[in-house]
Amino acid sequence: MCKKLILLFFLLLQISTLSADKNVTKAYVRPAFILASSNLEFVFPQIIQAFYKKYPNASVHIQYDSSGYSADAILHGKEYDIYFSANKRYPAQIYKLKKSATKPIDYTQGLLILFVPKYLPLQKEGIKVLASKKIKNITIANKKTAPYGVAAMQVLKNSKCDMKTLKKVRYSSDVATAIDNVIWRGDAGFLSKSALYILPKGRKKEGIDWIQIDTKLYNHIIQAYVVSKEGLKNPNAQKFLRFIHSNTGKKIFQDNGYINLL
Incomplete structure (x- = not known):
C-alpha cells in the first residue's frame, strides 16, 4: 500500500511538472526584433525607457544601422518585426518586393x-x-x-x-x-x-x-516604417507600435528635434 502511494505521488508530481512546463511555454512571447536607422540612436533610448514603464513585461531588441544597410539585409532574408527607416524609399522597396506585410507608414520628419x-x-x-x-x-x-x-x-x-x-x-x-x-x-x-x-x-x-x-x-526627410508578417503576430512588436503612436511617444520625438506625422 505504501509503495502504491509513493508511486501515485511521483506520478502526480510528474503530471504537475509537465503541466507547469506547458504553461511556461504558452506564456513565453518572443522579444520584438526592431531594425532602426542610425539617427534614431539618440531618441530611441528615451522611447525604450518610457515604453518599459508602461509595459514592464514587454521585451524589444533594437539593432541600429544606416537605412540602406538594414533594407539590403531584409531583402537578403534578414528576419525582423519592425523596420524604422530614415526615409520612405527603402520601406517602399521592401513592401514592393513583398518583404513586409504593411505598406510604409510615415511616423516622423527629420x-x-x-x-x-x-x-x-x-x-x-x-x-x-x-x-x-x-x-x-x-x-x-x-x-x-x-x-x-x-x-x-x-x-x-x-x-x-x-x-x-x-x-x-x-x-x-x-x-x-x-x-x-x-x-x-x-x-x-x-x-x-x-x-x-x-x-x-x-x-x-x-x-x-x-x-x-x-x-x-533639401527634400523633406520623411521617415517611415514597415512591419513584417511575424511582427503583426508578435504582441511585443504591437505594444511598441502602440507606444510610438501614443501621445507620450510622439512628444518624445518632438522634444528631440522631429516633426510628428502620426
Whole structure:
C-alpha cells in the first residue's frame, strides 16, 4: 500500500511538472526584433525607457544601422518585426518586393542641422561659413546608404557652394563617427537635429555652434516604417507600435528635434 502511494505521488508530481512546463511555454512571447536607422540612436533610448514603464513585461531588441544597410539585409532574408527607416524609399522597396506585410507608414520628419567648430561667424554667414579656410573637412553621412547624407549634399548644391568647399566633404560610415568628427575633432558637419540631445550643455544654443538648415534647401526627410508578417503576430512588436503612436511617444520625438506625422 505504501509503495502504491509513493508511486501515485511521483506520478502526480510528474503530471504537475509537465503541466507547469506547458504553461511556461504558452506564456513565453518572443522579444520584438526592431531594425532602426542610425539617427534614431539618440531618441530611441528615451522611447525604450518610457515604453518599459508602461509595459514592464514587454521585451524589444533594437539593432541600429544606416537605412540602406538594414533594407539590403531584409531583402537578403534578414528576419525582423519592425523596420524604422530614415526615409520612405527603402520601406517602399521592401513592401514592393513583398518583404513586409504593411505598406510604409510615415511616423516622423527629420530635420538637418549644420554644426561648425567654435568661434566661426556662423550666425552671420550661415552656410557660407563652410568656405572658411579654418574648416578643413565637412563630414556628412554616407549618401549611398543614409538619407541624411543625401539631404546634406542637396543643401551644399542648392546653396551653390564652390568646388573648393565641396572638396572638403568626407563621408562617415556611421552616425557615431560623424558626431565624433564634428563635435570632438574640429570638422564642420551636417547632422540629424536629434544629435543635439547628446551635446555638452554649453554647445546646445542655436546660432553659436550650429544652425537649423532651411528645409527649402533639401527634400523633406520623411521617415517611415514597415512591419513584417511575424511582427503583426508578435504582441511585443504591437505594444511598441502602440507606444510610438501614443501621445507620450510622439512628444518624445518632438522634444528631440522631429516633426510628428502620426
